Amino acid sequence: MSLQDLAWLAMAAYAIHVMEEHTFDWRNWARGVIGLPVEWEDFYVTNAVVIAVGIAQAQLAPTVPLIPLVFAALMLINAIFFHILPVIRTKGRFSPGLATAVVLFLPLGTAIFVKAAEEGHLDLATGIAAFVGGALLMAYPVVMLHLKARPYFQQAEK
Template structure:
């Protein structure tokens, strides 16, 4: 696809933000590779919930490009069209789902909640794990329709290649840590499910005329609070990690 078709002069922020996220992914990838985003240097980065949370944020930035930038079939801003068709609006131009809804869903939960949970996870590793429930549940939201319909959907490739192995590894790691364990994993999955339920439930309410655009957008902005809040509650009283030691020169 010609670059000019991806970035027309009339492009609005609703279509531009995934590409901004792709630019932000570059320094994040460099920081992850350099070990600067570690939370627990007593273990390898692959057993560090904070590092895994940052890695999940990076994976989600790539996922957002496939969903809302250009999908694996070369269709730009493809996810909204698929979502509209799911709700019975085959023509995206006539679909009442606002582009602001798509933007409000994605930026707060990935650009804001991901880093915030990673930072909070330096003292409470369960909070870093909590955010990883979002890509884990999102994987199923792509995989199940793909299996049932036998067809590709925007975001499927990155969900399978990035989200699925990251989620399986993160939960396996958490089950082996005494400061996380089954309770934290269960809360993480429940938080991811609840976030997606609120997202879809509010959209259904909007399409039924029960709420307006402003409230629909506001719900998406607040929605990312659910996973860490739920995990914080279900893991209350569990061991809290001490402040991380300052990294030694050359430490990875």
């Protein structure tokens, strides 16, 4: 299987992950467990962007292998820090998205890194760049959620 094949599978896995999160009420879980001031509209827009990024990274995999590595890092960060660790921290409270994070994100994210290494596209600097990029992608919507409540960003007419 090529890096591009794995990148397309990662995009599809993310789509399935979004479905799991929506079905099991990720919004209320995120508000209650991790304190995110999130609404369903935020969920929809953020995940639409993630799917668009997923398509782009799969298309770019043959020519810019760093991009699927960033997406894979995003998946691994999401799985560990936003699903697995919260379940451990809450002593077993289910996290919507946990099943796909464990069954799809961990193996596919790892497989992308392994494939990139086999093809000679992964060194220490690239690995670090991938995880920095994945962390920034993960942090971006969270930061935006917190910023939008600040008066400077309010667009209501005065």
